[in-house]
Amino acid sequence: MTxxxxxxxxxxxxxxxNLLGGKGANLAEMTGLGMPVPQGFTITTEACTRYYDDxxxxxxxxxxxxxxYIGKLEELTGKKLGDPDNPLLVSxxxxxxxxxxxMMDTILNLGMNEQVVxxxxxxxxxxxxxxxxxxxxxxxYSDVVMEVGKAYFEELIDEMxxxxxxxxxxxxxxxxxxxxxxxxxxxxxxxxGSEFPSDPIEQLFGAIRAVFRSWDNPRAVYYRRxxxxxxxxxxxxxxxxxVFGNLGDTSGTGVAxxxxxxxxxxxxxxxxxxxxxxxxxxxxxxxxxxxxxxKAQNPGLYDEFQAIVTRLENHYRDMQDMEFTIEEGKLFMxxxxxxxxxxxxxxxxxxxxxxxxxxxxKKAVSMIDPKQIDALLHPQFDDADLKDxxxxxxxLPASPGAACGQVVFTAEEAAERxxxxxxxxxxxxxTTPEDxxxxxxxxxxxxxxxxxxxxxAVVARGMGTCCVSGLGEISFGVKNFTLGGNTYNxxxxxxxxxxxxxxxxxxxxxxPAEISGYFGRIMEWADAFRTxxxxxxxxxxxxxxxxxxxxxxxxxLCRTEHMFFEPDRISxxxxxxxxxxxxQREAALAKLLPMQRSDFEGIYEAMEGYPxxxxxxxxxxxxxLPHEHSDVVALARQMNMETIALEAVIDSLHExxxxxxxxxxxxxxxxxxxxxxxxxxxxxAAINVQKRHPEWDLVPEIMIPLVGEVKxxxxxxxxxxxxxxAIIAESDVDLKYLVGTMIEIPRAALTADxxxxxxxxxxxxxxxxxQMTFGFSRDDAGKFLESYYEKKIYEVDPFARLDQVGVGxxxxxxxxxxxxxxxxxxxxxxxxxxxxxxxxxxxxRTGLNYVSCSPFRVPIARLAAAQSALANG
Ligand code: PEP
Ligand code: MG
Numbered sequence: 101m102t103x104x105x106x107x108x109x110x111x112x113x114x115x116x117x118n119l120l121g122g123k124g125a126n127l128a129e130m131t132g133l134g135m136p137v138p139q140g141f142t143i144t145t146e147a148c149t150r151y152y153d154d155x156x157x158x159x160x161x162x163x164x165x166x167x168x169y170i171g172k173l174e175e176l177t178g179k180k181l182g183d184p185d186n187p188l189l190v191s192x193x194x195x196x197x198x199x200x201x202x203m204m205d206t207i208l209n210l211g212m213n214e215q216v217v218x219x220x221x222x223x224x225x226x227x228x229x230x231x232x233x234x235x236x237x238x239x240x241y242s243d244v245v246m247e248v249g250k251a252y253f254e255e256l257i258d259e260m261x262x263x264x265x266x267x268x269x270x271x272x273x274x275x276x277x278x279x280x281x282x283x284x285x286x287x288x289x290x291x292x293g294s295e296f297p298s299d300p301i302e303q304l305f306g307a308i309r310a311v312f313r314s315w316d317n318p319r320a321v322y323y324r325r326x327x328x329x330x331x332x333x334x335x336x337x338x339x340x341x342x343v344f345g346n347l348g349d350t351s352g353t354g355v356a357x358x359x360x361x362x363x364x365x366x367x368x369x370x371x372x373x374x375x376x377x378x379x380x381x382x383x384x385x386x387x388x389x390x391x392x393x394x395k396a397q398n399p400g401l402y403d404e405f406q407a408i409v410t411r412l413e414n415h416y417r418d419m420q421d422m423e424f425t426i427e428e429g430k431l432f433m434x435x436x437x438x439x440x441x442x443x444x445x446x447x448x449x450x451x452x453x454x455x456x457x458x459x460x461x462k463k464a465v466s467m468i469d470p471k472q473i474d475a476l477l478h479p480q481f482d483d484a485d486l487k488d489x490x491x492x493x494x495x496l497p498a499s500p501g502a503a504c505g506q507v508v509f510t511a512e513e514a515a516e517r518x519x520x521x522x523x524x525x526x527x528x529x530x531t532t533p534e535d536x537x538x539x540x541x542x543x544x545x546x547x548x549x550x551x552x553x554x555x556x557a558v559v560a561r562g563m564g565t566c567c568v569s570g571l572g573e574i575s576f577g578v579k580n581f582t583l584g585g586n587t588y589n590x591x592x593x594x595x596x597x598x599x600x601x602x603x604x605x606x607x608x609x610x611x612p613a614e615i616s617g618y619f620g621r622i623m624e625w626a627d628a629f630r631t632x633x634x635x636x637x638x639x640x641x642x643x644x645x646x647x648x649x650x651x652x653x654x655x656x657l658c659r660t661e662h663m664f665f666e667p668d669r670i671s672x673x674x675x676x677x678x679x680x681x682x683x684q685r686e687a688a689l690a691k692l693l694p695m696q697r698s699d700f701e702g703i704y705e706a707m708e709g710y711p712x713x714x715x716x717x718x719x720x721x722x723x724x725l726p727h728e729h730s731d732v733v734a735l736a737r738q739m740n741m742e743t744i745a746l747e748a749v750i751d752s753l754h755e756x757x758x759x760x761x762x763x764x765x766x767x768x769x770x771x772x773x774x775x776x777x778x779x780x781x782x783x784x785a786a787i788n789v790q791k792r793h794p795e796w797d798l799v800p801e802i803m804i805p806l807v808g809e810v811k812x813x814x815x816x817x818x819x820x821x822x823x824x825x826a827i828i829a830e831s832d833v834d835l836k837y838l839v840g841t842m843i844e845i846p847r848a849a850l851t852a853d854x855x856x857x858x859x860x861x862x863x864x865x866x867x868x869x870x871q872m873t874f875g876f877s878r879d880d881a882g883k884f885l886e887s888y889y890e891k892k893i894y895e896v897d898p899f900a901r902l903d904q905v906g907v908g909x910x911x912x913x914x915x916x917x918x919x920x921x922x923x924x925x926x927x928x929x930x931x932x933x934x935x936x937x938x939x940x941x942x943x944x945r946t947g948l949n950y951v952s953c954s955p956f957r958v959p960i961a962r963l964a965a966a967q968s969a970l971a972n973g
Contacts, residue, residue: 121336123195140340148334184219231277364448492584495571503544511538566598570882626966633950641702647955656952657930700785709796720758764806844868866931
């Protein structure tokens with residue numbers, strides 16, 4: 101059977117979005133509803149995929165079908181392409197499955213040539229309109245199909261206006277526009293080297309090819325990456341007979357939303373222009389009128405439009421974004437789609453639709469993009485201010501929100517000035533644990549190095565502080581940095597957008613986060629539909645409290661090492677790391693014990709009886725070693741050592757590849773006293789809190805990191821259980837606890853049946869699992885991943901979105917093997933993917949019990965988990 105690549109609007113419907121694209125499916129649906137839609141047909145997304153598979157050619161079979169449908173359209177309209185007496189003129193517009201506003205190309209008025217134009221001008225008696233349409237067509241075709249560029253055409257128009265002494269396009273007469281068309285064609289010939297095509301069929305195929313090609317233009321590729329749209333979806337092409345909004349004063353064109361897309365308030369919201377084509381409204385060349393003015397200008401037409409809008413909203417049960425044209429007093433609908441909206445509007449509209457009985461709460465939960473929640477929880481740039489700003493560089497969007505402040509280069513400075521209430525942005529080559537306080541007080545953090553799971557990124561996300569990382573183009577001088585050709589000194593104002601990675605060399609106003617009652621309602625519904633639990637990655641009582649406020653149902657990962665970031669503690673952990681003997685180490689550990697115990701107590705308290713997973717020490721030790729000479733001197737003094745001797749110890753700890761070096765459970769294999777001290781702190785804290793809160797049933801979960809072999813797990817587990825059991829036996833609390841492991845080394849996933857004989861729970865550490873499966877460093881991958889995106893080898897950062905094909909297979913394998921050995925094993929994820937909606941959907945489908953993510957992502961995860969549960973029934 102031959103594949104059908106072309107559908108008349110009357111052959112399709114709204115359910116055929118994948119094949120016809122959103123615009124095509126909706127045009128078909130509106131046609132089916134009997135609405136005034138100009139006739140046309142849609143060339144399918146499969147034709148676009150074929151175009152790329154065939155080496156950017158339109159195959160003969162597809163070509164044949166298009167020609168056949170042109171014939172049908174000619175019959176339907178009673179007009180003919182290229183016929184001077186009764187010409188069919190069409191628009192050619194893109195439309196993919198997901199709406200990508202403004203990302204791809206459109207060509208209007210196709211089918212015009214000298215003969216058509218001359219006859220058409222005579223027939224309509226409106227040569228001004230005809231030549232205006234013609235010059236627009238040449239301009240668009242040259243720009244979109246032949247990529248001549250717009251600027252020169254605009255210059256020609258400006259020159260013409262100047263010559264005529266007018267300021268408005270509308271003041272140019274038919275002869276002026278005719279002359280402009282001639283100049284445009286000349287310009288085309290100069291640039292392209294051949295005449296502007298006069299054959300409408302040649303024009304049509306040029307336009308179709310251009311739309312296919314535009315699927316891969318840089319802005320579309322970027323938009324897709326930002327919005328998780330796969331590149332193999334392709335775009336459909338809609339060929340539609342033209343209606344004209346520029347036929348005179350009784351014609352016009354406009355765009356409207358069925359509700360306010362900024363606030364969600366009910367009521368029509370939109371703009372229109374009389375005697376204009378669509379691009380004039382969008383391009384902002386003339387100032388459009390508000391849709392309310394249409395009511396005054398033409399009440400009958402307004403009422404007709406309002407009736408269609410109401411019908412469309414009731415039909416789609418969502419806020420609609422529509423394009424319409426009025427041709428000599430008659431209304432035509434050119435497009436409808438579910439409208440894009442701000443985060444605040446999204447929540448309000450969803451709740452209003454429920455209250456109006458249009459949708460149920462399941463639909464309300466499903467219709468909100470979880471990523472939009474970021475905009476509610478973090479400050480954002482003021483739209484008007486942002487419009488005038490140009491980025492000076494772009495790094496990784498490591499932690500969302502907007503920040504504006506004066507540049508500082510040290511964490512001390514950031515902390516000092518931040519405490520005084522000043523707005524500062526901390527700019528660093530990279531961040532280290534010592535910077536924690538400064539990071540906390542900074543409005544934003546900008547680093548030259550580091551990926552999405554680097555220290556700066558993970559810590560900033562945890563704190564909810566805006567962060568742009570891995571901006572390699574920054575070059576540092578003495579107390580200044582250079583970016584985008586300019587040098588910025590301490591005290592200069594810059595702004596960061598942690599959601600896009602953009603950096604601006606100026607102050608841009610920010611507006612604070614604002615959570616509305618609508619948000620709470622939606623989240624309550626989401627929680628009712630959700631089957632996975634949502635926990636948080638939190639290392640301090642403060643973060644734990646924040647996460648509880650956002651609805652976390654426990655802690656999935658407490659990175660104990662992060663507790664030592666604070667300046668008064670780091671010296672104790674350094675002392676422990678550089679200890680040469682067990683005694684020395686135990687002495688340092690003894691200093692750490694009370695700090696850990698009190699932190700854990702604080703965390704249990706903040707978590708109000710919800711489960712808490714605490715991980716034994718994990719990090720590559722170099723992260724904690726002193727780098728500054730003054731720190732080495734201070735530490736030597738504290739340890740009663742010669743500086744030179746301490747330096748020798750530090751040198752001996754140097755590793756070529758610390759991420760794969762002496763870290764994780766390897767630390768407990770070499771120094772069992774570390775695991776013993778941490779277990780003591782975890783268990784003693786739990787006993788103390790349990791006594792204070794008999795109403796809670798605390799069952800601490802002790803997690804052993806970086807396990808690759810069941811015997812190493814068994815070894816460390818024994819340290820844990822020996823220590824814990826002894827403490828519990830001596831206490832008057834019959835405390836239960838669990839011992840489990842992270843699955844973050846491929847070997848652990850592959851031998852999960854063995855591992856599960858020892859582990860009572862698995863938590864997938866997909867940061868390390870991704871790093872080790874791909875074999876590239878989570879801190880350095882940012883430097884080369886951009887080339888991989890450009891070459892379409894990867895579409896997204898595998899540290900941000902779980903690679904379901906490879907890493908996912910390891911997770912699935914481990915789930916299956918783990919459950920074989922221990923059917924009731926508890927399964928969760930605590931890598932950064934635990935806060936990413938697409939990865940959360942994978943976790944749901946794989947049967948995990950919970951996801952765990954940084955506090956500010958907890959609401960995102962709650963909504964995404966609910967959506968996945970609803971979608972997977
Ligand atoms: C992980 O590897 O996914 C993880 C959560 O641990 P960390 O990021 O601390 O290595
Ligand atoms: Mg890890």
